Amino acid sequence: MNIPNVLTLFRLALIPIYIVVFMSDVPYRNVWALFVVILAGLTDIADGYVARRYGWTTHTGEMLDPLADKLMMLTVFLSMLVSGHISLAAALAIFIRDAGMIVGTAVFHFRGKQTVPANVMGKATTVLYYVTFVFLLFEWPYDQAILWGTILFSYVTLLVYIGQIRLLNRKPT
Numbered sequence: 001m002n003i004p005n006v007l008t009l010f011r012l013a014l015i016p017i018y019i020v021v022f023m024s025d026v027p028y029r030n031v032w033a034l035f036v037v038i039l040a041g042l043t044d045i046a047d048g049y050v051a052r053r054y055g056w057t058t059h060t061g062e063m064l065d066p067l068a069d070k071l072m073m074l075t076v077f078l079s080m081l082v083s084g085h086i087s088l089a090a091a092l093a094i095f096i097r098d099a100g101m102i103v104g105t106a107v108f109h110f111r112g113k114q115t116v117p118a119n120v121m122g123k124a125t126t127v128l129y130y131v132t133f134v135f136l137l138f139e140w141p142y143d144q145a146i147l148w149g150t151i152l153f154s155y156v157t158l159l160v161y162i163g164q165i166r167l168l169n170r171k172p173t
Contacts, residue, residue: 002056007047011068014040070098085136116164121157
């Protein structure tokens with residue numbers, strides 16, 4: 001257990017806090033929900049920076065970090081579905097992709113296959129999802145167009161990851 005892993009576990013602990021805040025009827029609920037999501041994003045940046053800067057990367061962290069990201073985003077978009085901010089089709093597109101990535105990575109990991117760490121496109125996808133969340137949360141103009149653009153980009157990123165994993169695990173001939 002090191003500082004980056006503690007930050008990742010903290011990020012996982014923020015998920016139920018987000019749910020409670022988002023579902024409450026407190027004043028400025030959306031602002032508080034956004035604060036929790038931003039805090040999760042900042043801890044993601046911090047744990048990645050600390051892990052790389054001090055060489056504190058672990059196999060546990062390599063598995064938990066993207067899992068924490070995916071679970072937070074799935075929670076956020078489930079809340080957007082339940083609150084009527086997004087359609088079932090959009091939610092399914094997000095859930096299928098992210099659940100597929102979680103299950104696929106776990107299967108590869110437990111079979112002793114190599115997986116690829118987050119790349120620039122994966123990080124860009126995460127940033128786009130955060131931006132999309134803000135647009136949806138506050139119902140800003142073009143929120144649905146931005147949502148679908150982000151979903152499309154996330155699937156392009158998925159295809160890139162699949163290609164990288166296939167290359168990495170190709171048996172030499």
